[in-house]
Amino acid sequence: MTTLSETRIENRYRVQPNHANNYESLHGGTLMKWMDEVGAMAAMRFAGESCVTAGVTELDFQQPIPIGETARIEAYAYDAGRTSVRVRIRAWRENPRTGEAALTTEASFTFIAIDADGSPVAVPDVTVETDEERDLRDVARDAEH
Template structure:
């Protein structure tokens, strides 16, 4: 049975000028793509199956990420249904020179596990075996998604 900790993934994306919008900061669509990719990886790690995006439950852009900063994207599974996987996502602006971070975005996506024919398949139960896993799960459940 997969645990919250097993599904926890962090990835970094350096923000280049081609990722920017007309305001000179990271385009929200690029960040959404990165959230979807990292969230999908967490869902697939949990389900052991291909997972596709079913729903963006919430997405709150709190502050921008500047060109030259790193977008630090964190994802983990916090709940599951019969074929669905609920993934909490958070993005932070990270200064690549100092490592200083600041939360910029919080989100929740739902993915569905599918077989080779594209039909939904069952997913396992989620296990929480560590204090850190429980803290992450509670953070997601208490968030205003």
């Protein structure tokens, strides 16, 4: 069984002018795309199958990520249904020179595991073994309400 910690994926993207909106910060749609990609990787690591996006419970933009900074995105699977995987995704703005970071965006995505024919397939239960994993799961579940 895969533990919550084993599903954690983190990726960084440098925000370039072609990623920006009229306010010289990362376009929200671009950030959503990057979050979806990292979230899908966490879901696939958990399910052991390809996964497709089924929904987004909430997506809260708290502050912008300006051109020249880095978008750091973290995702982990925290809950599962019969064929679905719930993934918590968070993004930070990060100064590439100092590493100073601030949380900018939080979301929960639902992915469906599919087989080679595109049909939904069963997923295992999320295994939580440590206090840190319990805390991560609880924070993700609480954010849904």
